[in-house]
Amino acid sequence: MFKQERWSRLLELLAVEGKLDVDGAAAAVDASPATIRRDLDELAEQRLLVRTRGGAIAHGVSYELPLRYKSSRRASEKQRIAGAVADLLTVGDVIGLNGGTTTTEVARALALRTGGGLGESGEGQNGPMCTVVTNALNIVGELAVRPQFKIVVTGGVARPQTTELLGPLTAGVLNKVVLDVAVLGVNGVDPQLGVMTHQEDGAGISRLFAQCARKVILVTDSSKMGKRAFARICGLDRIDSIVTDSDIAPDMVDRLTEAGIEVITV
Incomplete structure (x- = not known):
């Protein structure tokens, strides 16, 4: 799975669940935990989510997937x-x-x-x-x-x-x-x-x-x-x-x- 596809899937999961843990996200997108950690760090830098210990949460209670995803x-x-x-x-x-x-x-x-x-x-x-x-x-x-x-x-x-x-x-x-x-x-x-x-x-x-x-x-x-x-x-x-x-x-x-x-x- 390419990075953009993986990011889209992670953001979709986040929109539904409100939070992600690294291991669960890795299993969902068939990627390694290390890859998911890097993905979450990069998405956090773009203010698309909030990074937490062991995962991420949605950026605000009214989170929506950005239009480009x-x-x-x-x-x-x-x-x-x-x-x-x-x-x-x-x-x-x-x-x-x-x-x-x-x-x-x-x-x-x-x-x-x-x-x-x-x-x-x-x-x-x-x-x-x-x-x-x-x-x-x-x-x-x-x-x-x-x-x-x-x-x-x-x-x-x-x-x-x-x-x-x-x-x-x-x-x-x-x-x-x-x-x-x-x-x-x-x-x-x-x-x-x-x-x-x-x-x-x-x-x-x-x-x-x-x-x-x-x-x-x-x-x-x-x-x-x-x-x-x-x-x-x-x-x-x-x-x-x-x-x-x-x-x-x-x-x-x-x-x-x-x-x-x-x-x-x-």
Whole structure:
């Protein structure tokens, strides 16, 4: 296993367990204890964890995997999901995208789209192909240089781990816009509790995206189905469609369909 793969796995284990011991981590990633000690020391230098005697603990109680490590997980599924979502969107849409690895893939899929009346300049006859409203700085980076998009950035205070903008400034913009479609990435989908994420401030912003949209599309791989997270975004009654991969359990599809949600698998 290469170092980056090993680090990604260690951070994933840490996100789930909250702590690691050297021997257990070594067994989990099939590496020597000496290698794990060096890995933990280097990750601690990058402030991705806190080193302890014999292991490590998560960097703060609200620990999240940094975006650059999350992005490689279930990458092919996320790309297929993103392509399916891009096919659901039409020229002229005002689209909201919250932060996350799957919504980033949606932005990339949109950037690769051609046609739709686009001219040589990348703009349609009446201006940009669509408008994207986002609080994710990495999504801004993906789309801002492409003239077929009008990009609206919410403003707010940046969270380093996810590059999301959060806080009252973010909410202030979202309270003043109207979206055709909100495309939301989440950390958990539960038939009773609804849609959830790890951070309460992120949940509040995602809730605003949903409230100001005519249609809400959830984008998440099947590993999030049936999972719970700390902060609730909204109930399933606010979700119109879920686009996920084909590994979703059939009984989960049935329960979501019974709740009136269109489930699209790729």
